[in-house]
Amino acid sequence: xxxxxxxxxxxxxxxxxxxxxxxxxxxxxxxxxxxxxxxxxxxxxxxxxxxxxxxxxxxxxxxxxxxxxxxxxxxxxxxxxxxxxxxxxxxxxxxxxxxxxxxxxxxxxxxxxxxxxxxxxxxxxxxxxxxxxxxxxxxxxxxxxxxxxxxxxxxxxxxxxxxxxxxxxxxxxxxxxxxxxxxxxxxxxxxxxxxxxxxxxxxxxxxxxxxxxxxxxxxxxxxxxxxxxxxxxxxxxxxxxxxxxxxxxxxxxxxxxxxxxxxxxxxxxxxxxxxxxxxxxxxxxxxxxxxxxxxxxxxxxxxxxxxxxxxxxxxxxxxxxxxxxxxxxxxxxxxxxxxxxxxxxxxxxxxxxxxxxxxxxxxxxxxxxxxxxxxxxxxxxxxxxxxxxxxxxxxxxxxxxxxxxxxxxxxxxxxxxxxxxxxxxxxxxxxxxxxxxxxxxxxxxxxxxxxxxxxxxxxxxxxxxxxxxx
Ligand SMILES: *Cc1c(COP(=O)(O)O)cnc(C)c1O
Numbered sequence: 001x002x003x004x005x006x007x008x009x010x011x012x013x014x015x016x017x018x019x020x021x022x023x024x025x026x027x028x029x030x031x032x033x034x035x036x037x038x039x040x041x042x043x044x045x046x047x048x049x050x051x052x053x054x055x056x057x058x059x060x061x062x063x064x065x066x067x068x069x070x071x072x073x074x075x076x077x078x079x080x081x082x083x084x085x086x087x088x089x090x091x092x093x094x095x096x097x098x099x100x101x102x103x104x105x106x107x108x109x110x111x112x113x114x115x116x117x118x119x120x121x122x123x124x125x126x127x128x129x130x131x132x133x134x135x136x137x138x139x140x141x142x143x144x145x146x147x148x149x150x151x152x153x154x155x156x157x158x159x160x161x162x163x164x165x166x167x168x169x170x171x172x173x174x175x176x177x178x179x180x181x182x183x184x185x186x187x188x189x190x191x192x193x194x195x196x197x198x199x200x201x202x203x204x205x206x207x208x209x210x211x212x213x214x215x216x217x218x219x220x221x222x223x224x225x226x227x228x229x230x231x232x233x234x235x236x237x238x239x240x241x242x243x244x245x246x247x248x249x250x251x252x253x254x255x256x257x258x259x260x261x262x263x264x265x266x267x268x269x270x271x272x273x274x275x276x277x278x279x280x281x282x283x284x285x286x287x288x289x290x291x292x293x294x295x296x297x298x299x300x301x302x303x304x305x306x307x308x309x310x311x312x313x314x315x316x317x318x319x320x321x322x323x324x325x326x327x328x329x330x331x332x333x334x335x336x337x338x339x340x341x342x343x344x345x346x347x348x349x350x351x352x353x354x355x356x357x358x359x360x361x362x363x364x365x366x367x368x369x370x371x372x373x374x375x376x377x378x379x380x381x382x383x384x385x386x387x388x389x390x391x392x393x394x395x396x397x398x399x400x401x402x403x404x405x406x407x408x409x410x411x412x413x414x415x416x417x418x419x420x421x422x423x424x425x426x427x428x429x430x431x432x433x434x435x436x437x438x439x440x441x442x443x444x445x446x447x448x449x450x451x452x453x454x455x456x457x458x459x460x461x462x463x464x465x466x467x468x469x470x
Contacts, residue, residue: 018334021327022424025072032058032389039386046466047382047451049391058389059430060422064357066112066270066277067422071322074274074315081311090313091304094280097317101252101324102229102267103259104282106289108296109316111307113230113268114139115300116281120226120266121147123291125190132180133193134172135159135200138399138460140193140228145404149190152180159201160413162351162362167242169204169353170197170235172214186221194262195228196235200395202416203231203336203355205238208246208258215261224285227265232258233272234356237329252324264288271357274319274423278312332356336421338428342435348442351416358420361438363396366445372397372411374450374470380417380441382467383448388437392419398453399462 033041033056045051049062060067070078082088095107110116117140125131127148133140134155141151154176158166172194181189192214196206211225218225236254239246246254259265264283269275283289293303300307308316322328333356340354349365363377370376377396384390395418400410419434455466 018331020331020335020424021325022071030058031055035386038389042382042386046455046468047378048462048465048467049381049385049393050463051466052385052391056389057385057391059426059434060391061358061419061434062391062393064271064420064422065268066275067425068270068274068276068319069422069424070274070276070315070319071424073322074318077314077318078311080314081309083310085305086302087304088310088313090310090317093317094313094320097320098280098282101255101320102232102265102282103256104264105284106282106286108281108289108292108300108303109306109308109313110266110279110281110296110300112270112277113228113266113279114143115307116266116268116279117143118146118299119281119292119295120264121149122295123288124224124226125149128188129190130180130184130188131190131193132172132177134170134195134206135198137195137199137228138401138462140195142460144190144193151193154180155198155201159198159204162202162349162360162414162416165353167205167238167353168207168210169201170195170206171210172206174210174213174217177214178217181217181221181223186223189221189223191224191226191263192218193228194225195230196258197231197238197356199231199357200399200412200414201355202351202360202414203234203357204353205235205242205356207243208239208254208261209243211258211261224263225261227259227262229259229265229267230271231356232265232267233323233329234333236324237333237356240326251326251329255324269316269319272323273316274323275312275316278308278316280306280316332421332423335426335428335431339419339421339431339435342431343438346435346439346442348438351414358418360395360414360416360418361392362415363417364415366442367448367450369446370448370450372415373409375453375467376448376450377415377417378467379448379451382451383441383444384417384437387440388433390419390434390437392417394418394462398465401461 041056121143125147158164269278349362351360367376378394396415450470451467
């Protein structure tokens with residue numbers, strides 16, 4: 001391998017094609033509404049793809065969250081749900097799966113990822129503290145702020161540059177972190193909030209060398225490192241592919257090696273772990289666990305179900321195991337890359353290197369004639385739906401929200417529209433259709449006029465905000 005540029009599919013697999021390591025046992029019909037129907041649906045939804053009814057959507061790339069197809073083994077597991085209020089056998093299966101594959105000592109199930117974020121933020125943050133992290137995630141930062149903390153971004157600068165080909169754009173900048181510790185004093189830092197992979201940077205990975213170095217620095221100052229493990233399986237694929245010394249290690253081995261350098265983690269199992277609902281929080285320190293276990297009964301449920309049915313925990317335990325198999329991850333990321341490489345070949349601006357779960361269209365380059373206050377990425381998502389019934393979502397100024405102190409919009413450098421690929425759901429032919437639709441929107445980009453926000457909710461506004469043509 002001459003350098004660290006990601007390989008194309010052809011280079012990686014030679015002349016032989018790859019294929020999904022599964023076949024289809026049950027199908028769900030798709031329908032496409034006509035252009036007039038799409039126009040009406042978009043107006044009804046206030047130009048926000050989150051407010052579209054899903055029966056108006058043809059190919060749904062809104063999110064990969066909770067949208068995966070479960071396997072026959074997971075569905076069989078659903079039938080083995082032990083719906084006892086306390087001590088369900090499915091809880092013990094889940095606990096064993098997290099201990100075995102993620103390596104943490106104590107586990108609490110939660111209804112989904114943000115339930116875990118809420119608990120860890122309540123327990124680990126004292127009002128006035130700061131929480132450094134590798135770029136924010138919406139729900140993560142919202143819970144840190146609700147707990148009275150403030151988030152500080154310490155990701156490397158390359159992460160904010162959609163054209164940088166850095167192989168680990170999710171890495172923490174150690175100089176930024178060290179300077180922050182120096183300036184604020186270790187006691188003001190609640191913990192380091194490390195996410196793998198970094199969704200908002202375009203699904204970009206963190207290297208093992210980076211997590212090791214972060215942990216060493218934090219250990220010197222007595223600061224804990226907590227991991228958002230939601231997309232760690234995908235992160236492990238990039239380590240296997242790009243980081244020296246890991247090419248022959250399995251995804252499961254790399255995941256365990258990674259978590260060794262952290263003190264605890266939360267996860268939305270709706271992503272990597274192949275379930276439609278569920279999450280967890282896991283930790284090594286018994287005292288922190290005890291406090292979390294005290295709090296969970298107030299917000300989620302008893303510590304052996306955490307807001308989930310027994311059958312959900314069983315499906316999650318099985319999903320965790322399936323999600324860390326090498327052939328699964330290779331085909332999952334292979335499909336994302338297939339779509340991305342088609343777009344790159346056609347000169348369409350996307351965030352590179354292509355990340356693990358989604359293609360991020362660079363809306364600033366689609367619409368250089370639109371100011372960021374006209375919501376270019378929101379506009380692009382609306383145009384794509386109108387063209388083809390394909391649903392994407394905004395990751396730009398709308399998602400970034402407002403500064404809680406000044407009240408101004410955050411204007412992130414990245415103004416992106418995300419095409420998120422659910423796991424094990426769509427075929428390569430669907431990816432061809434998506435690529436051609438994006439091309440059509442690209443070809444008519446000069447006509448876009450932008451949007452004005454006419455309704456703005458207070459929290460996580462991208463979910464429910466409404467727009468009209470500017
Ligand atoms: C989705 C997600 C969350 C929140 O999880 P939910 O299950 O949606 O509540 C947290 N962190 C990351 C990185 C995510 O992708």
